[in-house]
Amino acid sequence: MHPISKMALQRLALGIFTLFVVSVIIAGAVEFLPGDLAQEILGQAATPEAVAAFRAEVGLDKPPVERYFSWLGGVAQGDFGVSLATKRSISELISARLGNTLFLAGFAAVIAVPLAVTLGMLAALYRNTWFDRLVNVSTLSSISFPEFFVAYVLILFLSVGYGFDARWVLALIGLFLLVEGFGAVKEGKRIGRFSVIGTIFGIIGLAMVVNALFGWWNFKVGAVSAFPSISNISSGAEFGERVHRSFLPALTLTLVVTAHMMRMTRASIINLMASPYIEMARLKGMSPARIIVKHALPNALAPIINVIAVNLAFLITGVVVVEVVFVYPGLGQLLVDSVSKRDITVVQGCCLIFAATYILLNLTADILAIATNPRLLHPK
Amino acid sequence: MSDDTILKIRNLKIDGKTGDEWLPILKGIDMDLKRGEVLGVIGESGAGKSTIGLAAMGYTRGGCRISGGTVDFEGTDLVKSSEAYRRKLRGKKIAxxxxxxxxxxxxxHKLIDQYSEAPIQHGVMSSTDAATDATELYRRLQLPNPDEIGFRYPHQVSGGQLQRAMTAMAMSCRPDLIIFDEPTTALDVTTQIEVLSAIRDAVEQFGTAAIYITHDLAVVAQMADRIQVFKLGETIEEAETRKMLSSPEEAYTKSLWAVRSFKATAKPKPPADEVPIVELRNVDAAYGATPVLFDVNFKIHKGRTVAVVGESGSGKSTAARCITGLLPPTKGEILFNGEALPAGYRKRNKDQLRQAQMIYQMADTALNPKQRIEDIIGRPVGFYLGLSGKAQRERVRELLDLIEMEPDTYMHRFPGELSGGQKQRIGIARALAADPQFIICDEVTSALDQLVAEGILRLLDKLQIDLGLAYMFITHDLATVRAIADEVVVMQHGKVVEQGPKVEMFQPPHHPYTDLLLSSVPEMDPDWLSNLLGARERGEIVDAKTAGSADN
Known part of the structure; x- marks a missing residue:
């Protein structure tokens, strides 16, 4: 058997064991939640008899271990059971929600992954220039804010049509240009392109800052209300409609995950730029762009793939907050609702799916990392 | 400028950035090269050899700048030309x-794709032409399976073959000039010969001009028409190869020529009944399922040096790993002062561990760059001898005195602030800190310049006499063996093929493999390579194939 398929099988077996451990931990954790389904549904005024009768009806009167094993037996046969609260089949409930979540995650990934890798390569190519710094500052700023904040800011400007006073944005760009311009002039070894750029940057930057301080030129921009702030997707929605409605959550997620992948791409490539084989490529007269794409990137793939996998997993499992903000009918939303309702079986099902996502994505990342490394793929 | 001058460097100055300062690396170099001529550039590390080689392509490494002078290649000054122009030359005209x-x-990437890259990108050939051409050049450079070898990845090809494949790659666009930067330094002597002859033939066939950079005089004598000697960024001397070898004028050149003069004091033979410090008895070892050592036997006596020689992959370092317990042998035993040692180092007690120490080839990577010298040496002092505080510092000072380094100057430095030779001395002091009876020296001089290496050998010899140490000296360099060994163990393919006192080992008759090793050591005679290849062809001397050398 090829070593890769052997490893994949071993890891899958290990993954199934991990899932089992996860399911035990979840089952234990939900037992610690105060109150239970009966109390939540019947309310505080319910008589103890009514609560006991309800418990007996849904099987909550049995001991936790017994409940866990009967649930586990069902899961092993592919049956997640029924929701205690709604009596609907969990498999059905989850599959619709999972589809939505995967759609949103896929949407965000389709934007974020190529964007991050391209930006990372460009930042490595033009490292330590104003472009590099601009990319770093903007992606790092967007990752530094909590997701809900980014989400509300996007809603403010792209959905409710608030718009903003452009002076201050211009002043910020101006400050940036001032700093860059100063740096360029200071570094400008010869009177050439760089010092000219420095001077132009300085003048424009200064003008923008002064404008903001004296408030001469003022206009409102961004009064856009193009996208809905509530992404309630019905099951029959068309593809275009879905894309339009889930644009804001996807954009939020993109802003949150891009920085991480971009920084890793940039760092992995720059890390290799001192290698003898990169110098060899230079001495063969190859262009800087070709060196990055053809010579550095293939050798930097393993760490990049890993960080992409972690971020994809985050896109699927970490979207709870974003889904809640945009009322997006995804798996995260379902999980939050089920926890507050104490709908234990649904919580367990959701968590199991999240855990499986992590395991599968990490396994895929490891296999891809081997497949892109000739030393491992073609042993001596 | 006459028509056949291809490269003309005038008063070239290059600075390197250290901290915030620009320090000169090249201090005004002149160099001329005619079409088809091979110029040997020789000097110790830090002489600026690589820098001048790269500068001939109009290239400087990061942190360096050209601060003056001209590099005139085929009538255009590369210093003043645009980067785009230089990029067009590189790989196509200069490789x-x-x-x-x-x-x-x-x-x-596969070898053949890397071969084809320059011709395709420079628009010299189509990809199919480049592939055919690659096979043709692989054949000319005597690579095995020339039709198939290009489709392998670099890690699937041995070092000597890779070096030939790289020479082929450099020739892919049939450049006018090739810079060879120490192309055989990392190779075994037996492999070096194959690469040298392949390079020489190829350069002759295509009439390519070449700059051949090396620190090995004997190698440059085989390759170059003319030799230029460098020291600290300046030209010391320049002359035709034969003239340079027979009558060097400058004192520095003469000192380079005379470097292999050191001979350790011969030691008396140990009494026949003396118990050896270390003895390997019928040792077999394996990495996983791959057996690498087969029935290895040898002894090392107190105060004596046993040199273990052989090419890479012959099991020299593996034998050392068995002795230190890093790799438990699968069969046989290791005796220390007559007593069998536990196989793995985890089962050995502190005293057993203390007795055998190691000095490594790459002092750069063997010293923790974030620790000061006093901590690097102080750690084994504290660990093995239980000294701490003032007593530990005193011991560190004594050790630094032993290795002839001024304690006050060096105790508080980091390894990065030392030269290569000094770092290797710290490696020696660290081994001595444990107060051992036996030290394994794993290629300790092969990363060093000859003058510096000689200093290290002298120091090791002095320590041996003063402290009665036994050395196991792993090396592939027979000059080092001649200098320092009392006994020699020759290894090949994980077996000991021959062993005995040095005097006998350097006298015929030899085992064929020993013969191959001995005959492969380059000599200063410019005709040595031609004569040797001729003799091997005629079957007068054993060649690599008959001796079963690993690299072919």
Whole structure:
């Protein structure tokens, strides 16, 4: 058997064991939640008899271990059971929600992954220039804010049509240009392109800052209300409609995950730029762009793939907050609702799916990392 | 400028950035090269050899700048030309062969794709033509399976073959000039010969001009028409090869020529009944399922040096790993002062561990760059001898005195602030800190310049006499063996093929493999390579194939 398929099988077996451990931990954790389904549904005024009768009806009167094993037996046969609260089949409930979540995650990934890798390569190519710094500052700023904040800011400007006073944005760009311009002039070894750029940057930057301080030129921009702030997707929605409605959550997620992948791409490539084989490529007269794409990137793939996998997993499992903000009918939303309702079986099902996502994505990342490394793929 | 001058460097100055300062690396170099001529550039490390080689391509490494002078290649000054113009020349008109082919080939691409890259990108050939051409050049450079070898990845090809593949790659666009930067330094002597003859033939066939950079005089004598000697960024002397070898004028050149003069004091033979410090008895070892050592036997006596020689992959370092317990042998035993040692180091007690110490080849990587010298040496002092505080510092000072380094100057420095030779001395002091009876020296001088290496050998010899140490000296350099060994163990393919006192080992008759090793050591005679290849062809001397050398 090829070593890769052997490893994949071993890891899958290990993954199934991990899932089992996860399911035990979840089952234990939900037992610690105060109150239970009966109390939540019947309310505080319910008589103890009514609560006991309800418990007996849904099987909550049995001991936790017994409940866990009967649930586990069902899961092993592919049956997640029924929701205690709604009596609907969990498999059905989850599959619709999972589809939505995967759609949103896929949407965000389709934007974020190529964007991050391209930006990372460009930042490595033009490292330590104003472009590099601009990319770093903007992606790092967007990752530094909590997701809900980014989400509300996007809603403010792209959905409710608030718009903003452009002076201050211009002043910020101006400050940036001032700093860059100063740096360029200071570094400008010869009177050439760089010092000219420095001077132009300085003048424009200064003008923008002064404008903001004296408030001469003022206009409102961004009064856009193009996208809905509530992404309630019905099951029959068309593809275009879905894309339009889930644009804001996807954009939020993109802003949150891009920085991480971009920084890793940039760092992995720059890390290799001192290698003898990169110098060899230079001495063969190859262009800087070709060196990055053809010579550095293939050798930097393993760490990049890993960080992409972690971020994809985050896109699927970490979207709870974003889904809640945009009322997006995804798996995260379902999980939050089920926890507050104490709908234990649904919580367990959701968590199991999240855990499986992590395991599968990490396994895929490891296999891809081997497949892109000739030393491992073609042993001596 | 006459028509056949291809490269003319005038008063070239290059600075390197250290901290915030620009310090000169090249201090006004002149160099001339005619079409088809091979110029040997020789000097110790830090002489600026690589820098001038790269500068001939109009290239400087990061942190360096050209601060003056001209590099005139075929009538255009590369210093003043645009980067785009230089990029067009590189790979097409001027090509480069690097020291470590293993590091300079991109691990992600097949050899043939890397060969074809320059011709295709420079628009010299189509990809199919380039592929046919690659096979043709691989054949000319005597690579095995020339039709198939290009489709392998670099890690699937041995070091000597890679170095030839790199020479082929440099020739892919039939450049006018090739820079060879120490192309055989990382190779075994037996492999070096094959690469040298392949390079020489190829350069002759295509009439390519070449700059051949090396620190090995004997090698440059085989390759170059003319030799230029460098020291600290300046030209010391320049002359035709034969003239340079027979009558060097400058004192520095003469000192380079005389470097292999050191001979350790001969020691008396140990009494026949003396118990050896270390003895390997019928040792077999394996990495996983791959057996690497077969029935290895040898003894090392107190106060004596046993040199273990052989090419890479012959099991020299593996034997050392067995002795230190890093690799438990699968069969046989290791005796220390007559007593069998536990196989793995985890089962040995502190005293057993203390008795055998190691000095490594790469002092750069063997010393923790974030620790000061006093901590690096102080750690084993504290660990093995239980000294701490003032007593530990005193011991560190004594050790630094022993290795002839001024304690006050060096105690508080970091390894990065030392030269290569000084770092290796710290490695020696660290081994001595444990107060051992036996030290394994694993290629300790092969990364050093000859003058510095000689200093290290002298120091080791002095310590041996003063402290009665036994050395196991792993090396592939027979000059070192001649200098320091009392006994020699020759290894090949994990077996000991011959062993005995040095005097006998250097006298015929030899085992064929020993013969191959001995005959492969380059000599200063410019005709040595031609004569040797001729003799091997005629079957007068054993060649690599009959001796079963690993690299072919």
């Amino acid at each position: 480069y062969v690097a020291q470590s082919a293993a590091a300079s080939f991109n691990p992600a």
